[in-house]
Amino acid sequence: MILIIDALNRHHHQSVLDEMFQLRARVFGERLGWDVRIENGREIDEFDALDPAYVIGLDDDCNVVSCVRALQTTGPHMLADVFADILQGEPPLRSATLWESTRFCVDTERLILSGRGPGSVSRATCELMVGSLEYARNNGIEDIVTVIDPVMNRVLKRSDNAPYDYVGETVQMGKTKAMAALLDCSEERIARVRAFAGIEGSVFVDEAALVKARLRKAARAEGLTEYFIDQLDMASSPEELAAALALIDAVLGPQKGVATESLLPVHMPDSAG
Amino acid sequence: MKPLDLGEEPDDGSGPLADVLNRICARFGLDYAAYAGVNTVDDSMHGVVNYPDDWKAHYVEHGYQLIDPTLLAASRSVGVVDWNRLRDFDSFQKVFRDAAEFGIPTTGLTIPVRGPFGDKGMFSVVSSRPDEEWYRLRSEILVAIQTEATLLHDRVMREGRSMKIMLQPTLSVRECEILQWIAAGKSQFDVGVILSISTRTVEVHLRSAREKLGALTTPQAVARAIGMRLIYPI
Structure with a gap:
């Protein structure tokens, strides 16, 4: 399911945004090795300060699994500024009905870890594509210019969502290459991606229901944390400690990194002794 | 910064902006249209509306331009802002209740326009059509009025002396x-x-x-x- 966050509703979804910035840090900073600034485990740049719109994909447990950022090409945007190399010094396209999309990413690790297999990866990717194309289309936008790397370019082609053209050149950007692709927001394209991934019906989430579900989830996680701390406290051998950690891994999934890091330094000496 | 004057017209000799709004309303079957823009380079504000004079006077007299969510909240959006989305904002009831009393329909949307130099424009259109008809019309005209909104904004911004050079x-x-x-x-x-x-x-x-x-x-x-x-x- 897809959630749109912009300046008007972001105060309702601060925790979703925070998860999204962490996802971007994992994907662009760690996995893809882009030249991005990461602070405190979050990738945030100057364009995030310009009230962009975020299209965010969530899994059934309301975890952030994908995201992309939209800005108008009439105003400040990345191709006009930081990605100017791609355009080889040419002025960028500027049109009321053309949006720029950047920072498209999907949390492949979480999806594989969640045991749903590689198939769910492409579904999450396609759902985000459908969500962003439909969001743009619902706003009278006809085309999207998107800054992507060759991997994403192949993903687009493989999901029956191939760019109809590119602007500028493919240039080296940190450890990878970057290019600017053009996608139309036509009903035909949306229908093709939907058919490819078997997506039917609305992809957009009920905002009020999402807020409630995430509050419930946070409360549950807090209760569990106390239980986990007890388990770790009671562990009297390395085997029992390993079992307790495995349980935390199994239950909290991808949050384990955070959970074990914050718990381990306190409890390891006890168990070792 | 100069205060917002809803009657202000840039003197570029290419005809009053209100005519542009009237033409847009006639072409797309809309009741009223309004534009407000902030020129960050020349440090000025501009506004033009084709609302009835009594509502214009009431609006300015009460300083609604300082609280109107269709200007303040909508300017920070990327997408089109349906006025239904603004109901949660404190000032919504105040401005929209008064508007209704003056016979101004409260169904509408605001298109936020961003310029390259931090300049912003808000183009709003108003319709008295019933919901279902309005949403059909909305989807039909959205592409065209997105373009109209940007053209209007750029035109107003070019009135500013410095902006004129920068917007070549x-x-x-x-x-x-x-x-x-x-x-x-x-x-x-x-x-x-x-x-x-x-x-x-x-x-x-x-x-x-x-x-x-x-x-x-x-x-x-x-x-x-x-x-x-x-x-x-x-």
């Missing part, structure tokens, strides 16, 4: 090339074949060129590009 159209080689072939009488399809690009690519560059030149139509864009010596007359 900068066309890419591709955009000039396409306009040059159009000036030579080629269709968009022909141009695509000549340049070995898709018709859609021709269209996306042409749309960008039109808007940079402040032109509603391609012939107008060609004329302006020739006038500015960006392409050669043929």
Whole structure:
């Protein structure tokens, strides 16, 4: 399911945004090795300060699994500024009905870890594509210019969502290459991606229901944390400690990194002794 | 910064802005339209509306431009802001209840326009149609009024002395090339074949060129590009 966050509703979804910035840090900073600034485990740049719109994909447990950022090409945007190399010094396209999309990413690790297999990866990717194309289309936008790397370019082609053209050149950007692709927001394209991934019906989430579900989830996680701390406290051998950690891994999934890091330094000496 | 004066007209000699709003309303079957913009470079604000005079007077008298969510909240959005989305904002009830008393319909939307220099414009349209009819109309006219909103905003921004220089159209080689072939009488399809690009690519560059030149139509864009010596007359 897809959630749109912009300046008007972001105060309702601060925790979703925070998860999204962490996802971007994992994907662009760690996995893809882009030249991005990461602070405190979050990738945030100057364009995030310009009230962009975020299209965010969530899994059934309301975890952030994908995201992309939209800005108008009439105003400040990345191709006009930081990605100017791609355009080889040419002025960028500027049109009321053309949006720029950047920072498209999907949390492949979480999806594989969640045991749903590689198939769910492409579904999450396609759902985000459908969500962003439909969001743009619902706003009278006809085309999207998107800054992507060759991997994403192949993903687009493989999901029956191939760019109809590119602007500028493919240039080296940190450890990878970057290019600017053009996608139309036509009903035909949306229908093709939907058919490819078997997506039917609305992809957009009920905002009020999402807020409630995430509050419930946070409360549950807090209760569990106390239980986990007890388990770790009671562990009297390395085997029992390993079992307790495995349980935390199994239950909290991808949050384990955070959970074990914050718990381990306190409890390891006890168990070792 | 100069205060917002809803009656203010930039004196560019190309006809009053209110006429532009009237034309847009007539063309798309809308009741009223309003534009407000902030020129960050020349440090000025501009506004033009075609609301009835009594509502205009009431609005300015109560300083609603300082609390109106269709201006303040909507300016920070990327997408079109349906006025239903603004109901949660404190000032919504105050402004919209008064508007209703003056017979102004409360169904509408605001298109936020962002310019390259931090300048912002808010273009709003109002309709008295029933919901279902309104949403049908909305989806039909959205592409066209997005374009109208940007053209209107750019036109107002160009009234500013400094902005006028900064907003000189900068066309890419591709955009000039396409306009040059159009000036030579080629269709968009022909141009695509000549340049070995898709018709859609021709269209996306042409749309960008039109808007940079402040032109509603391609012939107008060609004329302006020739006038500015960006392409050669043929």
